[in-house]
Amino acid sequence: MPEPVGVRQAQAERTRSAVLAAAAAVFVDQGVQAPVRDIAERAGVGVGTIYRNFPTRADLVSAVYRHQIDTCAALSARLLEESASPFAALTRWVDAFVEFLVTKHGLGAALGSGDPGLENLHALMLDTLVPACATLLDACADAGELGADITAYTLMRAIGNLCITGPDYDRDDAKRMVATLLAGCRSAA
Amino acid sequence: MPEPVGVRQAQAERTRSAVLAAAAAVFVDQGVQAPVRDIAERAGVGVGTIYRNFPTRADLVSAVYRHQIDTCAALSARLLEESASPFAALTRWVDAFVEFLVTKHGLGAALGSGDPGLENLHALMLDTLVPACATLLDACADAGELGADITAYTLMRAIGNLCITGPDYDRDDAKRMVATLLAGCRSAA
Amino acid sequence: MPEPVGVRQAQAERTRSAVLAAAAAVFVDQGVQAPVRDIAERAGVGVGTIYRNFPTRADLVSAVYRHQIDTCAALSARLLEESASPFAALTRWVDAFVEFLVTKHGLGAALGSGDPGLENLHALMLDTLVPACATLLDACADAGELGADITAYTLMRAIGNLCITGPDYDRDDAKRMVATLLAGCRSAA
Amino acid sequence: MPEPVGVRQAQAERTRSAVLAAAAAVFVDQGVQAPVRDIAERAGVGVGTIYRNFPTRADLVSAVYRHQIDTCAALSARLLEESASPFAALTRWVDAFVEFLVTKHGLGAALGSGDPGLENLHALMLDTLVPACATLLDACADAGELGADITAYTLMRAIGNLCITGPDYDRDDAKRMVATLLAGCRSAA
DNA sequence: AATGAATGAGCATTCATTCAT
DNA sequence: GATGAATGAATGCTCATTCAT
Numbered sequence: 001m002p003e004p005v006g007v008r009q010a011q012a013e014r015t016r017s018a019v020l021a022a023a024a025a026v027f028v029d030q031g032v033q034a035p036v037r038d039i040a041e042r043a044g045v046g047v048g049t050i051y052r053n054f055p056t057r058a059d060l061v062s063a064v065y066r067h068q069i070d071t072c073a074a075l076s077a078r079l080l081e082e083s084a085s086p087f088a089a090l091t092r093w094v095d096a097f098v099e100f101l102v103t104k105h106g107l108g109a110a111l112g113s114g115d116p117g118l119e120n121l122h123a124l125m126l127d128t129l130v131p132a133c134a135t136l137l138d139a140c141a142d143a144g145e146l147g148a149d150i151t152a153y154t155l156m157r158a159i160g161n162l163c164i165t166g167p168d169y170d171r172d173d174a175k176r177m178v179a180t181l182l183a184g185c186r187s188a189a
Numbered sequence: 190m191p192e193p194v195g196v197r198q199a200q201a202e203r204t205r206s207a208v209l210a211a212a213a214a215v216f217v218d219q220g221v222q223a224p225v226r227d228i229a230e231r232a233g234v235g236v237g238t239i240y241r242n243f244p245t246r247a248d249l250v251s252a253v254y255r256h257q258i259d260t261c262a263a264l265s266a267r268l269l270e271e272s273a274s275p276f277a278a279l280t281r282w283v284d285a286f287v288e289f290l291v292t293k294h295g296l297g298a299a300l301g302s303g304d305p306g307l308e309n310l311h312a313l314m315l316d317t318l319v320p321a322c323a324t325l326l327d328a329c330a331d332a333g334e335l336g337a338d339i340t341a342y343t344l345m346r347a348i349g350n351l352c353i354t355g356p357d358y359d360r361d362d363a364k365r366m367v368a369t370l371l372a373g374c375r376s377a378a
Numbered sequence: 379m380p381e382p383v384g385v386r387q388a389q390a391e392r393t394r395s396a397v398l399a400a401a402a403a404v405f406v407d408q409g410v411q412a413p414v415r416d417i418a419e420r421a422g423v424g425v426g427t428i429y430r431n432f433p434t435r436a437d438l439v440s441a442v443y444r445h446q447i448d449t450c451a452a453l454s455a456r457l458l459e460e461s462a463s464p465f466a467a468l469t470r471w472v473d474a475f476v477e478f479l480v481t482k483h484g485l486g487a488a489l490g491s492g493d494p495g496l497e498n499l500h501a502l503m504l505d506t507l508v509p510a511c512a513t514l515l516d517a518c519a520d521a522g523e524l525g526a527d528i529t530a531y532t533l534m535r536a537i538g539n540l541c542i543t544g545p546d547y548d549r550d551d552a553k554r555m556v557a558t559l560l561a562g563c564r565s566a567a
Numbered sequence: 568m569p570e571p572v573g574v575r576q577a578q579a580e581r582t583r584s585a586v587l588a589a590a591a592a593v594f595v596d597q598g599v600q601a602p603v604r605d606i607a608e609r610a611g612v613g614v615g616t617i618y619r620n621f622p623t624r625a626d627l628v629s630a631v632y633r634h635q636i637d638t639c640a641a642l643s644a645r646l647l648e649e650s651a652s653p654f655a656a657l658t659r660w661v662d663a664f665v666e667f668l669v670t671k672h673g674l675g676a677a678l679g680s681g682d683p684g685l686e687n688l689h690a691l692m693l694d695t696l697v698p699a700c701a702t703l704l705d706a707c708a709d710a711g712e713l714g715a716d717i718t719a720y721t722l723m724r725a726i727g728n729l730c731i732t733g734p735d736y737d738r739d740d741a742k743r744m745v746a747t748l749l750a751g752c753r754s755a756a
Numbered sequence: 757a758a759t760g761a762a763t764g765a766g767c768a769t770t771c772a773t774t775c776a777t
Numbered sequence: 778g779a780t781g782a783a784t785g786a787a788t789g790c791t792c793a794t795t796c797a798t
Contacts, residue, residue, distance in 0.1 A: 487676065528747070531736075532736060532743070533744075535733075536736075536740075539729050539731050540728050540729065542728050542731070546720065546724070547720075547724040551721050551724070551725075554717075555725040557751075558725075558748055558752055559744065559747055559751055560751065561751035561754050561755065562746075562747035562752070565751065565753075566750065
């Protein structure tokens with residue numbers, strides 16, 4: 001048995017991945033408040049395993065979305081280079097952010113809920129997306145395309161809220177309202 | 190005994206008011222999904238009394254907010270007369286709507302939740318506020334102050350979402366974002 | 379005011395009758411375990427009135443069926459005279475008893491439930507119908523048409539049980555089974 | 568740890584058995600509609616455990632009686648071989664069925680209640696006992712010992728009803744009445 | 757006598773969380 | 778590390794019963 005620990009670690013990692021995949025799927029179906037048991041069942045593991053890997057629900061939610069959040073955050077730099085203007089970059093970045101939110105049923109609502117159990121997720125967004133967004137906003141402000149009175153956090157929170165969809169307010173409505181909000185930001189310049 | 194029935198009715202009305210007051214207070218603390226028991230306890234009545242007066246939770250939530258909703262709806266006509274322009278009227282009306290929402294912790298979230306148990310409340314908003322808002326939007330469109338592609342319902346839903354406040358996104362933030370959204374609507378003209 | 383008390387008594391009697399009529403109707407629809415409020419509502423009185431007139435549910439159930447029970451009891455003597463044989467009289471009397479039971483949804487089940495709250499009803503049946511049935515049984519025994527080992531109470535209880543109908547065991551089934559039981563009684567002669 | 572899973576399964580099985588035993592005991596005392604809490608308390612488990620093992624009340628009731636029902640059903644074939652005549656076999660089988668019923672307080676009433684929550688139990692009886700009884704009835708009919716107009720279901724329902732015992736109508740009464748009913752069936756031949 | 761508002765015990769059911777194996 | 782059986786607090790809701798008017 002050359003590397004028994006490594007084998008075990010690999011197995012543990014696989015378990016962790018299975019849980020994340022299952023959680024992501026269940027979150028789409030039932031929202032981030034889905035029963036833990038449903039996730040465990042879908043992942044083919046026991047509920048205890050979920051609690052071991054993700055002590056709180058926020059840990060799980062954060063982990064599920066971390067990759068996408070990181071990708072989204074990294075996008076800002078590239079868009080700033082590629083786009084004709086800072087505001088164009090901001091617009092495209094927001095599009096990506098909205099696309100992320102509206103495909104996660106209940107995520108917007110979860111972020112807006114103020115649920116103390118979701119602090120980690122909140123912190124994650126704060127630490128990665130807010131700086132990315134701030135960079136774009138600063139660039140816009142420097143270019144005179146945007147008033148300076150809007151913080152990245154507030155804007156993202158507002159966008160998150162606008163992406164809380166429902167039966168009579170769907171993804172397209174959300175996207176349109178976010179676009180309108182951005183237009184409002186620009187007109188303040 | 191001149192009006193024995195009147196006495197009883199008066200007592201019942203007082204009870205009903207106590208329940209409404211308690212519910213309003215509890216809703217602020219815990220949101221509209223607060224346990225019925227908590228409301229009953231705060232009102233100093235049994236749970237049965239709550240169910241007698243308000244068979245469903247939506248009945249209670251609707252009753253708690255009906256007066257303010259009606260007042261808000263009635264405001265639109267007056268503002269349209271008094272204001273310098275339709276858009277100014279819309280702005281002031283939205284201010285009042287926002288003021289209503291941000292003082293009701295969790296109401297925005299409740300409206301956005303799509304909870305089937307809150308259909309009545311949803312319907313109440315639809316029936317009274319949406320027409321009021323639509324009147325203002327039409328006037329704005331006629332005056333060329335607004336693009337015609339935004340429905341009253343979508344706008345109100347978006348405003349409702351923007352008013353979901355939290356620890357780092359307070360009433361002032363919400364008001365600012367709503368104002369920005371309105372600015373965006375105008376710029377579409 | 380010659381007879382103010384009489385007037386009041388008459389009114390009280392009318393109320394009592396209204397409750398009885400309503401209870402009878404509700405019992406047919408929902409069975410004898412129907413909520414008190416439903417009966418009160420149908421009678422157009424307050425629940426307190428029901429409790430005043432019929433302190434226990436059994437009081438109400440008994441009162442509702444007393445008339446029919448008395449009629450049924452009185453029938454035995456007449457049938458004994460009119461019928462060709464004591465057993466023929468018994469058969470016809472049982473038919474009447476069954477007819478009474480199967481039209482009262484849930485009455486058979488109530489009688490068989492052993493519910494201590496229905497003691498009064500039980501006693502009423504015991505005091506009026508059992509003697510009537512016993513008379514018939516005795517006559518049959520004297521005529522050699524029946525074995526002597528069946529008591530009136532047991533027979534009636536059995537008949538009552540056989541009349542507990544349901545989705546796949548309807549009135550006709552009940553009647554057939556009662557007839558078969560009687561045939562069994564006779565064959566024991 | 569040779570069979571860690573087996574240990575857990577064994578423990579779970581013991582819990583399940585404890586619940587079944589407790590339920591059987593409580594059913595005797597209070598009938599099959601007894602509160603779940605009472606069963607849980609008697610079994611020394613939490614209510615959740617009951618729901619885990621028996622999601623619906625009918626599942627629990629069915630499980631409690633399944634073994635005896637199966638045994639009873641299997642009995643018919645053997646009796647048919649061993650008995651002198653089909654009717655003798657039927658008689659002995661019915662004796663066994665009655666013995667089963669009268670020791671389960673409230674089971675007869677439950678079967679007769681038409682309670683939609685007990686459909687499973689109803690179906691269990693239908694699927695196992697009715698065919699067993701039908702076999703016996705057919706044999707009797709072929710032997711000319713019985714009229715053909717009685718279905719197995721109706722007969723068993725009637726027997727079930729006759730076995731609803733109470734303070735003044737005990738097991739012996741029930742047995743006697745069932746015997747009488749059978750005698751009536753035979754006399755129809 | 758009649759009313760019916762109010763009470764609250766009682767029950768079913770869900771689900772987050774723990775912990776022995 | 779993984780399991781999942783067990784727990785029980787939490788909550789919605791019903792309805793018999795009381796009692797002030």
